[in-house]
Amino acid sequence: MSDTVHFSCGDLEDLMFAALVSSGTSEKNARSVARALLAAEIDGRKGHGFSRIPSYAGQAITGKVDGQADASIMKELPGAITIDVKKGFFYPAIDLAFDYFPDKARTNGIAAVAFHNSHHCGVLGHHVEKCAELGFIAIVMGNTPQAMAPWGGTKPIYGTQPLAFASPRKSELPLVMDMAMTQVARGNIMTAQQAGKSIPEGWATDAQGNPTTDPEVALSEGVLLPVGGAKGAALGLMVELLCAPLTGSALSTEASSFFTTEGEPPSVGQFLITINPDAFSGRDHFLERVETIMESITGQEGARLPGGRREALRKEAAENGLSVPAKLVEEVKSLAAQET
């Protein structure tokens, strides 16, 4: 018996949808979540893809995430909106943002969206990529449960603090970069743990601030190290200020795990900035000059554009579907078969 199962993209999305609905998520929200997880799975971001269904569905069952939440605008200015995610899933809330920010960014030149009392943000790069497909430059960031210490300290107070940026391009897929402010995302350490491997020095410390190469120690008591030392920690602080105090959401120190099904909702925040090139140098000039920069990168031996593998991965998935672990499929199928 094979340890993976093959699905078409549509069938995998439908299976995820069914598991979420059977766990108490509204159909509208379940469709949004399933689409986002499918997009992550297609792009090879498996830690944010199909593998999240058991914890998402489990949280919908216990009420740690409100699957029925109907995100709504809680505050609006000409260039700014605050969306109350109501401790529901983030994906339907950012879908709602797309009904508002394009007009605001077109009229004002720049617009921002704050997400209040939100949940796991998934692949942030996908959200800004959609903004860029509409012609906007976009920056988004999110705070996450505590994982990283302030510079010089040993106790974690920031999350991994992901940040993503996207820019429209003339005729290619948008340029997308997507990074955590820690040396590595927590998923890399989990992968090492599952494989029984040690992690390189420089990724994490133990509770006393000593370097560790043991993934168990890093995950249970330890602290993730910032990328680039003091600078990564400073950027982590910037992400925290914009995503927690500014959105009225939980600090990283207050947020519960995105993985476990017990406890209070994480209630973290996200902050999105969208920029209209027409408000500044003009779209044509902007796109022309972006290509000049892209050529100066791709024209160098060994140099790579961030996010360069997407096109091939998406083509492959659209044509040939996706393989996912059989054990996980069984788990998700049994969630989908629950009495609702």
Add this chain to the structure above:
Amino acid sequence: MSDTVHFSCGDLEDLMFAALVSSGTSEKNARSVARALLAAEIDGRKGHGFSRIPSYAGQAITGKVDGQADASIMKELPGAITIDVKKGFFYPAIDLAFDYFPDKARTNGIAAVAFHNSHHCGVLGHHVEKCAELGFIAIVMGNTPQAMAPWGGTKPIYGTQPLAFASPRKSELPLVMDMAMTQVARGNIMTAQQAGKSIPEGWATDAQGNPTTDPEVALSEGVLLPVGGAKGAALGLMVELLCAPLTGSALSTEASSFFTTEGEPPSVGQFLITINPDAFSGRDHFLERVETIMESITGQEGARLPGGRREALRKEAAENGLSVPAKLVEEVKSLAAQET
């Protein structure tokens, strides 16, 4: 004879003002530049302080910077302005921005300023600190002459790409962080060169991409390394897109040196984003929660807030003035004594 000369802050500002005016800078622009360099000198950012006068004045004489330029608004939307710096100094142009963005950020929630055909941006942290003193969160970045290669490449196409962030605080000086996207700023390598010291591995490579510890090689033919590897390079690319294509300014690959007096104007760009906390969670909530984060940093042994030394440095300079190199004073005095 002492190798330093002591000045009151006011006298040092006046000496810089005189040297700039004698070199063909308008009085309004010279006052703005002298104030900005004094602020850098006071905060111990000597590479952006008094030491810049010979190159600034020399560039005003040759026309590499237009000391008479009168920066003006070239494009305006409700939340966005583009300022034409007209190949003059940046400091008077950002002074002009303060006449516009506060109303825009108050009304719209967020506002951006693009600086077109600009010059050396100095200590970016000072500009966002002033925004934060007015109650705004601010992010600013600038592109600079080529110094850093794209990830995987060896030829420099990005500058050091400084980025600064500031946030208002309840009753303390604003929180300010200010960093280059290279492992170190060029000034650190110049300091090593002047002291005849080698530089640590990881700061720079030679023209072939091999690590170098020789500051001469690093500065003449070499390439600065990004902070945090691929992530620093990606953030450098983000800075480039926002500061050059979006502002209609020169790419880092096209920009001339900020130090030499010959050649075309650098014509780089800067991009400023300002955010009004009242548009989102509200100022009181925001400031309260920022303090909670600050306490979780300062309460940890060894942990430090970015920019923590400013208060003491400013008090010291206000009370006791500043000491600057005697040789530099002679040079600046002879510039000030020029026939205009």
